[in-house]
Amino acid sequence: MTALTLRPAKPADAAGISGVLTALVTAGKRTKSADETFALTHYVEDPERLQCTVAVDADGTVLGFQSLKRATPGNVYGTPIGWGGIIGTHIHPPDAARRGGVGKALWAESLRVAGTAGVPSIEALIGASNLEGIGYYEAMGGFRTYRLEPGGGVGKRFDLAFRHRGG
Numbered sequence: 001m002t003a004l005t006l007r008p009a010k011p012a013d014a015a016g017i018s019g020v021l022t023a024l025v026t027a028g029k030r031t032k033s034a035d036e037t038f039a040l041t042h043y044v045e046d047p048e049r050l051q052c053t054v055a056v057d058a059d060g061t062v063l064g065f066q067s068l069k070r071a072t073p074g075n076v077y078g079t080p081i082g083w084g085g086i087i088g089t090h091i092h093p094p095d096a097a098r099r100g101g102v103g104k105a106l107w108a109e110s111l112r113v114a115g116t117a118g119v120p121s122i123e124a125l126i127g128a129s130n131l132e133g134i135g136y137y138e139a140m141g142g143f144r145t146y147r148l149e150p151g152g153g154v155g156k157r158f159d160l161a162f163r164h165r166g167g
């Protein structure tokens, strides 16, 4: 992997985040919004964010990002409020950024942020046919399937309290 820097996203990263999302759309791995305004409002400056972390290479190119948000009333994911965290991960395909450990590095940072914020549990909501997404969260350890959405989503829960007890 090239030199990797992880840091909280800044407004200037909206273009790079949009680039990652757009590449995922082109690769047939995403159907939702991917423009810069969406990147800014939904990730970088979302008022419910705990941290949106970008992974950038030595040139400052955004290779991927991970969004960790608070689960507040009415959240579009249907995540239970008491849980605290909702996570989403997007890595630029299909070049060297993919399966090069970027997602794993981002999770270590988000887990640190969640622990600092006192988040008890984190949900990842993944499309049931998204085997790489499911494989990724399972590989991070501790994400357990707890709900299946009628629309085809798989909800996986990571419990920090459980983890801290040594589970």
Ligand SMILES: CC(C)(COP(=O)(O)OP(=O)(O)OC[C@H]1O[C@@H](n2cnc3c(N)ncnc32)[C@H](O)[C@@H]1OP(=O)(O)O)[C@@H](O)C(=O)NCCC(=O)NCCS
Pocket (backbone or CB within 6 Å): 024, 029, 087, 088, 089, 090, 091, 092, 097, 098, 099, 100, 101, 102, 103, 104, 105, 125, 126, 127, 130, 131, 132, 133, 134, 135, 136, 137, 139, 140
């Ligand atoms: C899923 C995704 C986040 C993985 O990111 P990544 O940077 O490639 O992941 P890493 O290289 O850190 O992989 C860590 C581990 O996850 C698992 N994993 C990663 N990609 C996988 C795949 N395609 N199939 C199965 N397991 C996979 C592996 O166990 C991997 O470890 P290994 O390569 O040593 O076997 C990335 O492919 C992606 O952005 N996909 C499109 C968006 C998406 O599906 N996001 C998740 C749902 S929100």
